[in-house]
Amino acid sequence: MFFGNRKGSGQNTGQDKVISMDSFRSGCSLSPIRQAEAYWTALRRGNDVPNRSQIDPRGLENILSQTFVLERIAPGIARFRLAGQKLNEMAGMEVRGMPLTAFFTPAARKQVSASLEHMFDAPSIVELTLSTVATRNNPAQEARMLMLPLRSDLGDVSRALGVFVSEGNATKTSQRFDVVATELRAVTAVRPVQKKQEYKSPAKTTNELNAGFAETQAKFGDERSVMDEARALAKKSREIMDETRQTLQKTGDQSKSKQNIAPHLRLVVSRD
Template identity: 85%
Template sequence: MFFGSRKGSGQNSGQDKVISMDRFRSGCSLSAIRQAEAYWTALRQGDDIPNRSQVDPRGLENILSQTFVLERIAPGIARFRLAGQKLNEMAGMEVRGMPLTAFFTPAARKQVSASLEHMFDTPAIVELTLTTVATRSHPAQEARILMLPLRSDLGDVSRALGVFVSEGNPTNSSQRFDVVATELRSVTAIAPTHKKPVLGSPAKSSNQVNAGFAETQAKFGEERSVMDEARALAKKSRQIMEETRQSLKKPCDQSNSKQNQASHLRLIVSRD
């Protein structure tokens, strides 16, 4: 905190003016969070959840080092697909491929897992207020995480765009956080609708790759059901049997025709 300077003969006049620096620190932290949330909201079409392929790093250029992308791999578990430099500095290593819970103490991991499940299943926006464990040499450090749900290229809500803001890493070692507060905000989502292409306009592929964070997915063809395969196999069997029957019938027909064309004995009577 900063104390006002003393002016004139009044020694206590300046001491009454106290400015709390927490207000400015929180405002600085929230700026990156609000910028990411505003960008995510702009990507939405109506009440639907944005697709991960829509996320362009140019739209988050100012906070790219604090941004990350999560992938849901199991109930309550999500790993880092992409992570900015600030997250690597807080972890003291490359975090890509690591689970999000690696940033938290064992006591806080269950709470984080429950928040992840709520985000993907509801879906919902998750904002966590975090703190590190204070030591003799270093006081507790505050941090915040914002996670915004995204749809994968398959249409399910299994990705998340996140922002991590903190006061820095004075220890230059791996940091572990406790959860101080959790804020969950439900998102009204609608099922994706498949629109028919207008005549004269090129059809847009569902697996079209956009620039930025887009994932490359192979385009799958229509998968036949078991009944369709059984019908095709039965039809092929009938064709084989019919061809075999036709091939066996031809020699018999040829032998009968030869018998019908065979010469007959002719009896000649002479009365000379």
């Protein structure tokens, strides 16, 4: 914003008005458009577009009268599912259920349909600069429209969140707009917030030399549990019992073999 000198200061150079940089020629503020886009961006996850179910009216409470929700029903055609009071005033009737192209002149409808297809297929953000046709009694009136793509409950991009900004409709008659300019912005990926990670020292492998003059680390074996020790003791006991049993069996076999030898006499002959 630019600030001029106060009147009566003696240094007035003609710049004594406050000029807002967030408005177009008609003097309407563009803050509702920027607020809706910021809210839509905050709902995104990565490079995806938000779901229709994520939209909470409380997040757009102060611009609900200028907000609307579209539903894609055919190629190049979208209808109003929800619409604020501002849009009803501009149309001079309830617009819920009506196609979006009803707001535009026949010459501008083809351009609006192409913008809708690009928004749903790319997907992309659409911002339109609009103007009514000047008549003898009513001068041309400017307006702005922003449309932001949304996913339906089925996961396809067939919904849109929109904001309409204009001076109003004093005549309460139906207004038709021409498209003065169209701005298409591709939905780019949102940079994820990097979480602060705790520092962890690198793990050292076995026998890796430490820094400085430290000695080589000794390799430790796996710690044995109580059950492992009990199994080892039981196995050792069985081995000892088996060895004892085999020794006793061998001793018994030798004694039996001695008993089975028949007694005999030894005859010693001497011829002396």
